[in-house]
Structure formats: structure tokens, C-alpha cells
Amino acid sequence: MPTVRADALRNRARILAAATDVFAEHGPDAALDDIAKRAAIGNATVYRHFADRTSLLHEVVRCVMTRTADAAELAVESSPDSYAALCGFVHAVADQRITILCPLLSSADHAGLADLKQRVITAVDTLVTAAQQAGQIRSDVSFADVLMALAQLTRPPAGRSWSDVEPFAHRSLRIYLDGLRAESDLPGRPATVDDLR
Incomplete structure (x- = not known):
């Protein structure tokens, strides 16, 4: 080679x-x-x-998703405080801008990305479950709720860039994460993996 x-x-x-x-x-x-x-x-x-824009875009998203999966797994392994680990992961992923980049490939089948997505889901589910078992966050949320909030709170409005929303995104994520610690009746039901497909 x-x-x-x-x-x-x-x-x-x-x-x-x-x-x-x-x-x-x-x-x-x-x-x-x-x-x-x-x-x-x-x-x-x-x-x-x-060779072309598509292959470059695929590699960009693959790299970002790999870093995201690595960050999620590191958070699971590295902190005895599950809530702190979850918070650290959420803020780190926001900085990766994965919620801006990944939808660019959502309409096509790109080899290798499904496995990376599953790594992220598994690790985030582990973080959420551990924080729930420790009594640190509410019991009626799932990993999908966390990922959906992350996507919504870090996606710039049309015509705006990440730099426009970055200062507000981390503040909004902090408010959301703080809210996970309170128990109250939530409308609807927790989202599942199938809901996010």
C-alpha cells in the first residue's frame, strides 16, 4: 500500500x-x-x-458524524456524572454543526452513514438512561427527544449561518438541558427511532 x-x-x-x-x-x-x-x-x-461535489459532501458528513459518534461514546466512558456527560456531549455536537450538514444527505443512501447514526443513537440512549437511573433527569424523555431538541435549537433560520446563531444556540441548549431536570406532564409521547426516519 x-x-x-x-x-x-x-x-x-x-x-x-x-x-x-x-x-x-x-x-x-x-x-x-x-x-x-x-x-x-x-x-x-x-x-x-x-472527484465531485457529492463525494466531498459525503466525506464531510462522514467525518462530522464520526466525530459526533466518538464524542458520544467518550461521554459515556469518561464521566461519573451522567447529566454532566450528557450536557458536554450536546454542546460539543452543536459545535460540529451536524444538524446543518446531515440533512444535506438525507435524500440519498450513503454507505457507512447508517452505522455511524446507530453509534450516535446507542451512545445518547446510554447517556439518557444513565442520567435517568441516577435520578438526574426526568424519566419520561428518550434519546430521540434529546436529538430532536439538539437539531431544532442549533439549526439556523433560512438565509442565516451558524455564526449568526451560535451565541444563542448554546444558551438555548442550556435552558433545554436544565429543563430536563424538572418533572411535569408532557404532551404527546416520546419519539422513537422510527419517528425520526
Whole structure:
């Protein structure tokens, strides 16, 4: 197997970082030229790493979902305080902008993303269940409630970018997470995995 040159790895990382920002700001039709400009590299370098916009978008979302799954599993393993672990995970995921990027691929079947989604669901369910068993959060919510709130509270309105909502998103998430600690009658029923498909 040939060794990948260090400069090629650096260029790929720069492309992915720039593409994450550009896709989050301008959607799935963002021009590869804009991504190359943001990464401060030539267009030809982008095309050497990614054949087209679809393959680059897939890789951006795969990387973001991988970091999200890793963060969820780390939260499960690293903190004896389940509520604190859940809060840390929610805020970390907001910074990944996954709720902006993932819907860009929702209409197509992209290999490998279903397994990453399941890793996230399993870990968040573990965090929520542990916090409930410790008596730290209300007993009538599910992992799906947490993921749905995360998506709604971190998605910018049409025509706005993450930078416009970031200061308010973390505040709203904090209010939501604080609210998980109170017991009251909730309308409807807890969402399930099937509801989110």
C-alpha cells in the first residue's frame, strides 16, 4: 500500500475543514471553487482528492458524524456524572454543526452513514438512561427527544449561518438541558427511532 505524503494529508484536511464551513453556510450546491478558495489551495488539488461535489459532501458528513459518534461514546466512558456527560456531549455536537450538514444527505443512501447514526443513537440512549437511573433527569424523555431538541435549537433560520446563531444556540441548549431536570406532564409521547426516519 503506497504511503500518502504528509502534504497531501494536510491538503485533504484543509479541504475538509473549508468544505465543512462552506457547505454549512451555503448548502449542498456550494461551488468547489469557493471551497478551494476558502482552503487557500488550487482547484486542481480539490479535484485530486475528490472527484465531485457529492463525494466531498459525503466525506464531510462522514467525518462530522464520526466525530459526533466518538464524542458520544467518550461521554459515556469518561464521566461519573451522567447529566454532566450528557450536557458536554450536546454542546460539543452543536459545535460540529451536524444538524446543518446531515440533512444535506438525507435524500440519498450513503454507505457507512447508517452505522455511524446507530453509534450516535446507542451512545445518547446510554447517556439518557444513565442520567435517568441516577435520578438526574426526568424519566419520561428518550434519546430521540434529546436529538430532536439538539437539531431544532442549533439549526439556523433560512438565509442565516451558524455564526449568526451560535451565541444563542448554546444558551438555548442550556435552558433545554436544565429543563430536563424538572418533572411535569408532557404532551404527546416520546419519539422513537422510527419517528425520526
